[in-house]
Amino acid sequence: MIYGAKCWPAKRKHTNKINVTETRMLRWMCGYTRKDRKRNEYIRKKIGVAPIEDKLRESRLKWFGHLNRRPIEAPVRKIELLDFAHV
Secondary structure, three states: OOOOOOHOOOOHHHHHHHHHHHHHHHHHOOOOOHHOOOOOOHHHHHHHHOOOHHHHHHHHHHHHHHHHHOOOOOOOHHHHOHHHHHH
């Protein structure tokens, strides 16, 4: 569901939609409905799943680490050397 999230500009509304969808899937996996009135934290703890915000942050940090390991001559790293104050 968050494939390619490492490059997304993560907006709050997108994160909320993904969170709602994931919670619905987790409830379905456990066999709970909204009428059962089980808290989301309880369901996450029962299944052992981290919150989606943490997973998105983790994937972005992995991508950032990947970029930082590239040589400084790489095109993706040359942007760090540009000075936009004088443009």
